[in-house]
Amino acid sequence: MNTKSEFAVPTLKEYPQIPVIQIGAMSHSKPFVAKAEHQQPLGFPGELVDDWQQVALRKMEELLGKYRALPVFLDSCVKCGACTDKCHYFLGTADPKNMPVARQDLLRNVYRRYFTFAGKHFPRLVGAIDLTEEVLEDWYRYYHQCSECRRCSVYCPFGIDTAEITMAGREILASVGVGQKYANEIIGKVHKLGNNLGLPGPAMINTLEGLEEEIEEDIGVAVKLPLDQAQADVLLVTPSADFFAEPHVDGLIGYAKVFHQAGISWTLSSYASEAANFGIFIGNYENMQKVAQRIRDAALELGVKRIVVGECGHAWRVAYSFWNTLIGPFDFLDPNYPVPQHVCEMTYDLIQRGALQFDRERNDDKVVTFHDSCNVSRASRMGNIPGGQFVIPRALIKAACNHFYDMAPETIHEHTFCCGGGGGLLTDDLLELRVKGSVPRMEAFKRVVEDHGVTHMAAICAICKSQFAKVFPYFEFEMDAIVSVHQLVGDALQLGVER
Numbered sequence: 001m002n003t004k005s006e007f008a009v010p011t012l013k014e015y016p017q018i019p020v021i022q023i024g025a026m027s028h029s030k031p032f033v034a035k036a037e038h039q040q041p042l043g044f045p046g047e048l049v050d051d052w053q054q055v056a057l058r059k060m061e062e063l064l065g066k067y068r069a070l071p072v073f074l075d076s077c078v079k080c081g082a083c084t085d086k087c088h089y090f091l092g093t094a095d096p097k098n099m100p101v102a103r104q105d106l107l108r109n110v111y112r113r114y115f116t117f118a119g120k121h122f123p124r125l126v127g128a129i130d131l132t133e134e135v136l137e138d139w140y141r142y143y144h145q146c147s148e149c150r151r152c153s154v155y156c157p158f159g160i161d162t163a164e165i166t167m168a169g170r171e172i173l174a175s176v177g178v179g180q181k182y183a184n185e186i187i188g189k190v191h192k193l194g195n196n197l198g199l200p201g202p203a204m205i206n207t208l209e210g211l212e213e214e215i216e217e218d219i220g221v222a223v224k225l226p227l228d229q230a231q232a233d234v235l236l237v238t239p240s241a242d243f244f245a246e247p248h249v250d251g252l253i254g255y256a257k258v259f260h261q262a263g264i265s266w267t268l269s270s271y272a273s274e275a276a277n278f279g280i281f282i283g284n285y286e287n288m289q290k291v292a293q294r295i296r297d298a299a300l301e302l303g304v305k306r307i308v309v310g311e312c313g314h315a316w317r318v319a320y321s322f323w324n325t326l327i328g329p330f331d332f333l334d335p336n337y338p339v340p341q342h343v344c345e346m347t348y349d350l351i352q353r354g355a356l357q358f359d360r361e362r363n364d365d366k367v368v369t370f371h372d373s374c375n376v377s378r379a380s381r382m383g384n385i386p387g388g389q390f391v392i393p394r395a396l397i398k399a400a401c402n403h404f405y406d407m408a409p410e411t412i413h414e415h416t417f418c419c420g421g422g423g424g425l426l427t428d429d430l431l432e433l434r435v436k437g438s439v440p441r442m443e444a445f446k447r448v449v450e451d452h453g454v455t456h457m458a459a460i461c462a463i464c465k466s467q468f469a470k471v472f473p474y475f476e477f478e479m480d481a482i483v484s485v486h487q488l489v490g491d492a493l494q495l496g497v498e499r
């Protein structure tokens with residue numbers, strides 16, 4: 001892979017170091033603006049509206065009334081500075097506007113000017129500023145340099161969640177006509193065709209049939225990947241990257257092997273062929289609801305008893321935290337299973353019940369570490385044990401592999417670093433940001449590579465997998481050093497062994 005870049009790739013240090021600030025270091029970084037054809041189907045104006053200041057302030061007022069956390073977060077920062085060095089984008093770029101508190105202030109200073117007594121009457125005293133074109137441009141730049149990973153909120157004594165502020169900032173931007181091309185184009189594809197990639201049903205059939213042939217040639221077992229199978233027990237919704245991208249597709253093969261060996265009837269849906277939900281990235285609950293609704297409709301149409309979600313970080317966050325409100329109730333599903341259920345929870349449960357046997361030696365060519373994905377770690381849970389979202393994926397890896405080492409404690413579990421490409425930033429127009437933002441995770445990875453001979457990093461998020469495959473070569477790691485957890489599970493699973 002050609003990694004020749006137009007920006008200086010940071011050198012990895014042995015331990016993370018707080019950089020000396022470089023004002024404006026990333027002021028050139030911004031994603032492509034969405035065209036009218038990608039804005040309007042989502043209910044946003046096609047381009048910057050003439051009275052954008054009024055529209056933006058009206059939208060801000062609406063969000064302040066609608067989301068009770070937003071005014072609390074804007075009012076309660078005491079500038080203690082605990083969050084300043086916790087953002088991977090600040091650590092990787094040294095731009096002070098990438099400090100979480102500074103990112104919040106972009107919106108906070110305007111909020112103060114128009115919505116607080118002090119800001120209206122004594123703006124200079126409280127740092128309140130007018131909403132100018134320059135401010136709008138800064139919002140666009142720096143709210144697209146936040147992956148909504150929530151790491152900073154873990155360290156804030158008040159739990160101020162910068163992700164919520166970023167989401168509000170992005171929603172205001174889209175409402176005045178300057179949405180982001182990458183995210184909005186993808187949401188439009190889901191509304192039209194059911195998945196982020198814009199794959200029509202016939203292409204899915206070809207892909208799944210091709211994979212079935214591949215598996216049979218490989219292991220001599222007829223493992224099926226059913227599509228639109230009415231009355232199946234389980235509807236699997238998974239990120240569409242699982243159908244094509246590497247290493248994602250090996251994860252899909254792993255899920256299929258688990259279903260096969262456990263004897264569970266299951267199906268994918270051509271109508272709801274996407275677990276990802278970019279509505280959350282742009283902070284717009286109407287679009288989030290519309291994307292999620294396809295899953296409920298497909299589950300009812302197919303008459304399934306359970307819904308299982310594949311390996312995708314933010315999809316799991318949306319499913320775990322928002323599905324019940326957005327598309328519930330799920331009273332038509334089997335009450336004996338959690339709704340929704342993560343595929344890792346399902347596999348873990350089968351292992352606990354002795355339904356799956358493994359030959360771990362098959363993964364002996366790998367020494368594995370695990371990357372906790374932000375949305376799973378800090379915005380959801382798994383299973384019925386505290387910290388299940390940390391325990392369960394590691395239990396699956398250890399069931400399937402003999403050699404596992406965790407990265408440094410301050411970089412895993414709730415302290416995990418974002419891969420650098422989350423939150424709707426996984427686009428090549430933000431490549432410099434993605435490479436620099438991955439530095440803290442790359443440094444932690446390098447340490448286990450050097451200390452323990454780690455060869456592979458496993459993940460349960462489609463975005464993390466794509467991001468690492470892209471950025472690994474910038475730091476002289478192999479692009480295929482990233483694997484799906486269910487690839488490891490599928491490779492070690494003994495098929496045909498009596499349960």
Ligand code: SF4
Pocket residue numbers: 086087088089098099100103145146147148149150151152153162163166418
């Ligand atoms: S949410 Fe994540 S990306 Fe955004 S400011 Fe906080 S640490 Fe940085």
Ligand code: SF4
Pocket residue numbers: 076077078079080081082083084100101155156157158159160
């Ligand atoms: S840690 Fe919280 S209170 Fe302190 S500066 Fe950051 S956002 Fe403000």
